[in-house]
Amino acid sequence: xxxxxxxxxxxxxxxxxxxxxxxxxxxxxxxxxxxxxxxxxxxxxxxxxxxxxxxxxxxxxxxxxxxxxxxxxxxxxxxxxxxxxxxxxxxxxxxxxxxxxxxxxxxxxxxxxxxxxxxxxxxxxxxxxxxxxxxxxxxxxxxxxxxxxxxxxxxxxxxxxxxxxxxxxxxxxxxxxxxxxxxxxxxxxxxxxxxxxxxxxxxxxxxxxxxxxxxxxxxxxxxxxxxxxxxxxxxxxxxxxxxxxxxxxxxxxxxxxxxxxxxxxxxxxxxxxxxxxxxxxxxxxxxxxxxxxxxxxxxx
Numbered sequence: 001x002x003x004x005x006x007x008x009x010x011x012x013x014x015x016x017x018x019x020x021x022x023x024x025x026x027x028x029x030x031x032x033x034x035x036x037x038x039x040x041x042x043x044x045x046x047x048x049x050x051x052x053x054x055x056x057x058x059x060x061x062x063x064x065x066x067x068x069x070x071x072x073x074x075x076x077x078x079x080x081x082x083x084x085x086x087x088x089x090x091x092x093x094x095x096x097x098x099x100x101x102x103x104x105x106x107x108x109x110x111x112x113x114x115x116x117x118x119x120x121x122x123x124x125x126x127x128x129x130x131x132x133x134x135x136x137x138x139x140x141x142x143x144x145x146x147x148x149x150x151x152x153x154x155x156x157x158x159x160x161x162x163x164x165x166x167x168x169x170x171x172x173x174x175x176x177x178x179x180x181x182x183x184x185x186x187x188x189x190x191x192x193x194x195x196x197x198x199x200x201x202x203x204x205x206x207x208x209x210x211x212x213x214x215x216x217x218x219x220x221x222x223x224x225x226x227x228x229x230x231x232x233x234x235x236x237x238x239x240x241x242x243x244x245x246x247x248x249x250x251x252x253x254x255x256x257x258x259x260x261x262x263x264x265x266x267x268x269x270x271x272x273x274x275x276x277x278x279x280x281x282x283x284x285x286x287x288x289x290x291x292x293x294x295x296x297x298x299x300x
Contacts, residue, residue: 006187007085007133008155009142010162011059013192013199014172015149018045018057022141022150026061029129029140036112038062038126039141042200056192058199059141059150062087062108062126063179064187067208073103078123085155085187086128094123105183105202105209128187155187162191184208 023039030038043057064087071079071087078093079100089109100109100123112122129139133152137143142152151158159180166173178196179186182204192199 004133004154005084006155007128008064008153008158008187008189009139010151010153010158010189011191012149012151012162012165013043013056013058013190013194015147016055016057016059017147017149018055019146021144021146022059025140025144026126029132030127032124036110036124038124044194044198047194047198054193056194056198058190058192058201060106060108060200061141062128062188063106063183064126064128065183065208066186067184067210069103069105069183069208069210070100070109072210073099075099086130086133087187088127088130089123089125091122098123103210105204155189158189162189165191181206 018041020041023034023037023041026032026039027034027037032038039059039061041057042060043055045057046053046055048054064085066081068079068081068087070089071081075097076093076095078090078095079087080090081087096111098109098111101107101111108125110124112124115122129137129141132139138152142150151161159177162177166175166177172193174192174195176196178190178192178201179188184207190196190199190201197203
């Protein structure tokens with residue numbers, strides 16, 4: 001096999017017979033249990049009425065996006081994107097936050113809840129079989145497929161093949177290659193005879209989603225930091241003002257030391273007033289009010 005600059009898969013839904021041999025091959029190759037396989041089958045299955053029946057099935061696994069949302073969302077760099085296509089995951093770096101699961105528009109990353117973060121956080125997804133493709137072999141799922149529904153090769157070459165296939169059989173295929181431009185392009189290209197939505201694929205713009213989110217975050221972070229600085233300054237100012245008030249309270253005029261709150265023979269709904277000895281001050285203020293306020297008394 002010639003050197004591949006951009007590894008890619010091609011899936012042709014018209015050829016898939018839902019045998020699930022790819023799922024078995026993936027589990028065996030990666031030594032994982034069948035219920036945790038990195039491939040699952042989506043779609044509507046058999047549709048139509050007899051004898052006009054057709055199958056709409058898709059082999060679903062990581063799309064290996066050119067602009068991976070999982071990598072953009074990961075706070076610890078557990079995901080990496082190789083220049084030649086594969087998006088890989090490092091479980092040793094993963095902290096189990098599962099942001100990648102929320103970020104991926106295809107819902108690919110799956111958290112191993114049986115293992116959890118006690119034994120080590122673990123996200124399950126297709127690895128593109130690096131142990132095979134970098135040794136001149138096809139991915140396990142591709143090699144096992146009995147109908148060539150799955151193919152593997154150079155991305156540009158596969159795109160050329162699918163457009164030729166559509167042109168040769170326009171009655172068989174929808175005139176669109178899913179993954180050629182969606183979300184900025186993926187390394188998993190899909191041909192179909194039924195609407196892509198029936199295969200479980202989302203409608204996505206050509207602009208990578210992570211580019212939009214990262215631009216928003218680029219504007220949000222300075223804004224948040226700016227407001228943080230303003231709020232910090234306000235907090236510091238309030239603290240300084242409170243400290244200054246405390247200092248003023250400890251340096252009141254000497255005659256306030258003689259203030260007393262004599263008991264009253266009659267209960268009053270108002271707080272006790274402070275009394276200043278004659279000739280030693282001006283009108284004091286009652287608790288809760290200042291001199292001159294309504295209810296304040298003048299002593300002569």
